[in-house]
Amino acid sequence: MSVIEMKHITKVYNDGFKAVTDVNIDVADGEFLILVGPSGSGKSTLLRMIVGLEDITSGDLMIDGTKMNDKAPRDRNLSMVFQNYALYPHLTVFENIAFPLRLGKNKESEDKIKQMVGDIADSLELREHLDRKPANLSGGQRQRVAMGRAIIRSANGFLFDEPLSNLDAKLRGQMRTEIARLQRRLGITTVYVTHDQTEAMTLGDRVAVLRRGVLQQVASPRELYEQPVNLFVAGFIGSPPMNFLPATVGDGVLEMPFVNLPLPEAVANGNKNKGDLVIVGVRPEAFEDAALVEEAHKHEGVTFTAPVDVTEWLGNEKYAYLPFEPHKDVQAALNELDRELDGEALRTQLVVSLDGSSKIRQGDDAELWLNPDSIHVFDADSGDNLTRSESKAQEIAAESEEDRKRELARAQEKEPLKV
Numbered sequence: 001m002s003v004i005e006m007k008h009i010t011k012v013y014n015d016g017f018k019a020v021t022d023v024n025i026d027v028a029d030g031e032f033l034i035l036v037g038p039s040g041s042g043k044s045t046l047l048r049m050i051v052g053l054e055d056i057t058s059g060d061l062m063i064d065g066t067k068m069n070d071k072a073p074r075d076r077n078l079s080m081v082f083q084n085y086a087l088y089p090h091l092t093v094f095e096n097i098a099f100p101l102r103l104g105k106n107k108e109s110e111d112k113i114k115q116m117v118g119d120i121a122d123s124l125e126l127r128e129h130l131d132r133k134p135a136n137l138s139g140g141q142r143q144r145v146a147m148g149r150a151i152i153r154s155a156n157g158f159l160f161d162e163p164l165s166n167l168d169a170k171l172r173g174q175m176r177t178e179i180a181r182l183q184r185r186l187g188i189t190t191v192y193v194t195h196d197q198t199e200a201m202t203l204g205d206r207v208a209v210l211r212r213g214v215l216q217q218v219a220s221p222r223e224l225y226e227q228p229v230n231l232f233v234a235g236f237i238g239s240p241p242m243n244f245l246p247a248t249v250g251d252g253v254l255e256m257p258f259v260n261l262p263l264p265e266a267v268a269n270g271n272k273n274k275g276d277l278v279i280v281g282v283r284p285e286a287f288e289d290a291a292l293v294e295e296a297h298k299h300e301g302v303t304f305t306a307p308v309d310v311t312e313w314l315g316n317e318k319y320a321y322l323p324f325e326p327h328k329d330v331q332a333a334l335n336e337l338d339r340e341l342d343g344e345a346l347r348t349q350l351v352v353s354l355d356g357s358s359k360i361r362q363g364d365d366a367e368l369w370l371n372p373d374s375i376h377v378f379d380a381d382s383g384d385n386l387t388r389s390e391s392k393a394q395e396i397a398a399e400s401e402e403d404r405k406r407e408l409a410r411a412q413e414k415e416p417l418k419v
Contacts, residue, residue: 002156002189003029004050008059011045011213019045020213022059027157030187030408032180033218034204036194038236038341042213043193044161050191051080051159063156079150080159083166085142087134087149094130097121097148120148123182140171147179151186158183160192164199176202184411197237201225205404209233211340219393220400227393231279231383234376235337240284240319240351244334246327247280247377249273254377256280257324258350259304261372266387278386279330281376284319287352289360290367301371309349311362318358320366322350330380337383 004027011020020042027033035043048054050061052073061068068076087096097117101108108116121127124144134142143163150158160179164172180203183190194200200207201221208218209232217229221237228234234242247254247261249272254261261280272278290303312319326334326348352368360366377386 002064003027003062004157004189004191005062006046006050006059007062009046009049009056009061010058011042011049011054012057018213020049023210023213023215025208025215025218027189027191030189031404032183032190032192032203032205034192034194034200034207035210036197036200036207036236037210038195040212041210043195043210045213046210047159047161047191047193051078052076077153077156078159079153079155079157080161081143081146081150081163083162085134085146087142087145089134092131092133093121093126093137093145096134096145097126097152099149100153116152117148120152123185124148124178139167140175143167143175144178147182151182155188157189157191160190162194163192164194165196172196172199179203181411184408187408187412198239201237205400207237209236220397222400223393223396226396227385227388228376229385229388231281231333231337231378231385232340234281234378234385235341238283240353241341242281242283242376243350244330244378245280245282245324245350246330246380247278249276249278254278254280258306258322259302259370261302261370261375264372264375264377264387267377270386272386277327277329277380279333279378279380279383281378282350282370282374284351284353286371286374287354288369289354289358290369292355292358293369298369300373301369303367303369305365305367306350308360308362308364308366311360313356316356318354318356318360320352320354320360320362322352324348324350333380333383 006023006025009020009023012018023046035046037043045054049056052071056069063076088099091099094117097120098113101113101116121130124147126141126144126148129137129141134145137145164175167175176199192203204221206218206220207224209216209224211232217224217233224233224237228237235244245256247256249263249267251274252263254263306322308320309323310321331348354360378384379386
């Protein structure tokens with residue numbers, strides 16, 4: 001296991017394009033770090049600088065306190081799993097996994113190789129496929145072979161470059177679980193690149209969100225979800241994504257489409273004046289069908305009536321879509337953000353998540369309930385989160401780190417995997 005430190009890492013190409021700008025991240029021993037962001041955010045470039053496939057323009061990459069900037073990839077002792085698996089088509093599964101053990105000065109004996117490959121094959125359920133060629137395997141099986149080849153090296157760290165992007169949705173879910181289980185059993189420091197925020201939220205101990213090569217926030221999934229630093233992070237994390245609505249600061253209230261909400265103390269005590277425009281972020285699950293809210297809790301929120309355009313029933317929950325006319329200044333900002341997020345969010349409609357038993361149907365004027373404590377308020381110009389609580393963020397970070405250490409220790413004690 002190793003500690004990986006990125007200190008002011010910058011990458012500028014010969015044509016002057018700055019792909020990564022002044023990134024600072026420390027990856028703890030045994031930690032699972034996710035690099036996430038939309039296409040062109042610099043996440044794969046950063047990963048390639050860690051492994052040594054891209055030169056670092058400025059800054060320092062440290063592994064266990066040793067500067068690695070000028071070290072060749074083979075001297076960094078890192079294992080990488082590529083998006084396209086990078087298997088040798090003419091070799092069997094056994095030989096693909098065993099390949100790293102036959103290289104270099106410290107070649108293993110044949111008996112040792114058989115024993116190590118067998119152990120890896122058992123853990124990855126590949127024992128019956130050891131004599132087959134990659135072309136005769138499914139995508140998931142090929143991915144497991146690539147993981148086996150990485151694991152067997154006894155490297156200081158794992159690097160994954162969008163390893164599940166070629167798999168179908170069901171198989172991605174299965175492989176996510178397998179990767180998480182293996183990482184805990186091995187206890188190895190891991191850096192994993194993805195553009196899929198579901199992978200980021202379910203796999204990572206911490207997630208680093210990149211935008212145009214600039215690090216926006218690095219935090220636990222829970223902190224990103226509950227305490228995003230800005231509009232970009234809030235819009236990227238969560239499915240369905242956070243709703244963004246225009247709001248005007250009034251006398252003790254935020255004047256919004258559909259409903260007015262109490263003005264948060266952080267906004268009232270800040271530099272916002274009456275008439276100023278802000279953006280309110282509300283996650284779909286903050287709403288509920290007012291008819292399903294217990295009377296004892298109704299006073300904790302506000303109720304309002306709004307026309308429902310479309311509903312989608314998914315069994316345990318129902319989505320309702322409420323169109324609205326956005327403020328032109330806010331719409332310009334959201335359109336730009338939508339383009340950066342690859343067009344996956346931020347339509348001019350409010351998405352609310354309701355209990356599956358809700359009787360609300362499309363075309364209804366629905367009575368909905370919302371807890372005002374769950375909203376975020378963003379500066380319309382900078383996108384900064386005006387309601388972020390630093391003390392709450394630090395509390396979540398401390399709890400998440402304790403959880404990580406406890407999970408790692410439990411996995412090592414219960415089901416260790418050593419190679």
